[in-house]
Amino acid sequence: xxxxxxxxxxxxxxxxxxxxxxxxxxxxxxxxxxxxxxxxxxxxxxxxxxxxxxxxxxxxxxxxxxxxxxxxxxxxxxxxxxxxxxxxxxxxxxxxxxxxxxxxxxxxxxxxxxxxxxxxxxxxxxxxxxxxxxxxxxxxxxxxxxxxxxxxxxxxxxxxxxxxxxxxxxxxxxxxxxxxxxxxxxxxxxxxxxxxxxxxxxxxxxxxxxxxxxx
Numbered sequence: 001x002x003x004x005x006x007x008x009x010x011x012x013x014x015x016x017x018x019x020x021x022x023x024x025x026x027x028x029x030x031x032x033x034x035x036x037x038x039x040x041x042x043x044x045x046x047x048x049x050x051x052x053x054x055x056x057x058x059x060x061x062x063x064x065x066x067x068x069x070x071x072x073x074x075x076x077x078x079x080x081x082x083x084x085x086x087x088x089x090x091x092x093x094x095x096x097x098x099x100x101x102x103x104x105x106x107x108x109x110x111x112x113x114x115x116x117x118x119x120x121x122x123x124x125x126x127x128x129x130x131x132x133x134x135x136x137x138x139x140x141x142x143x144x145x146x147x148x149x150x151x152x153x154x155x156x157x158x159x160x161x162x163x164x165x166x167x168x169x170x171x172x173x174x175x176x177x178x179x180x181x182x183x184x185x186x187x188x189x190x191x192x193x194x195x196x197x198x199x200x201x202x203x204x205x206x207x208x209x210x211x212x213x214x215x
Contacts, residue, residue: 010146012144012145013145013146013147014083015145016145016147016193017083017193017197018075018078018079018193018194018197019189019190019191019192019193019194019197020071020074020075020078020079020190020194021071021190022186022187022189022190022193023186023187023190023191023194024067024070024071024074024190025067025183025186025190026183026184026185026186026187026188026189026190027067027183027187028063028064028067028183029179029180029182029183029186030179030180030183030184030187031059031060031063031183032060032063032176032179032183033175033176033177033178033179033180033181033182033183034176034180035052035056035059035060035176036172036173036175036176036179037172037173037176037177037180038052038176039052039053039056039172039176040170040171040172040173040176041173078198079197081203081204082197082201082202082203082204083201123171124165124168124169124170124171124174125165126165126171126172126174126175127160127161127162127164127165127169127174127175127177127178128161128162128164128165128166129161130161130175130178130179131157131158131159131160131161131162131164131165131178131182132157132158132161132162134154134157134161134182135154135155135157135158135161136154138150138151138153138154138157139151139154142154149189149192149193152189153182153185153186153189156182156185157182157185160178160181160182160185161178161182164177164178164181
């Protein structure tokens with residue numbers, strides 16, 4: 001009997017084989033961490049701090065768009081010529097799913113805002129909160145797509161976040177350090193996956209048939 005669910009999971013997992021998404025996402029986290037750290041290090045009331053705060057959303061949203069385009073560009077140059085292209089069926093927009101995602105994001109943001117508004121001793125726990133949140137996200141992804149290294153990244157996220165909080169790294173600076181360190185871990189994971197992928201999937205010789213397209 002054909003296990004359709006297993007086939008679909010293996011197909012989705014193949015999207016992460018090359019590690020390119022992790023490399024790009026890790027670079028995004030490094031940018032986010034550096035921005036937050038610089039914002040926290042800027043003198044209070046300075047023009048630099050005000051500029052960093054004002055441009056934060058614009059820069060992060062723009063960086064997210066760039067990450068998606070960079071991943072598509074690299075896959076077209078590196079992945080598709082080796083192992084082909086997988087086109088996933090687009091799901092119909094689900095208003096309930098969007099509302100649930102928006103609600104979850106709002107609750108997380110509100111919770112972090114409340115924590116940040118509390119006493120300094122409570123704010124020092126923000127790196128741990130971020131680390132545990134990312135650990136949960138990585139575990140959910142690992143279970144959904146079956147990528148073993150995502151379990152490792154989940155553990156790394158929790159250890160980095162809790163470790164920074166235990167070391168008294170501070171609130172916003174600690175969060176910036178968390179994103180920087182976790183971003184570096186994600187990049188290393190992606191680079192390791194890319195090296196393995198390139199060894200297992202050499203580029204076809206000129207004139208040879210490329211990887212099969214899967215639609």
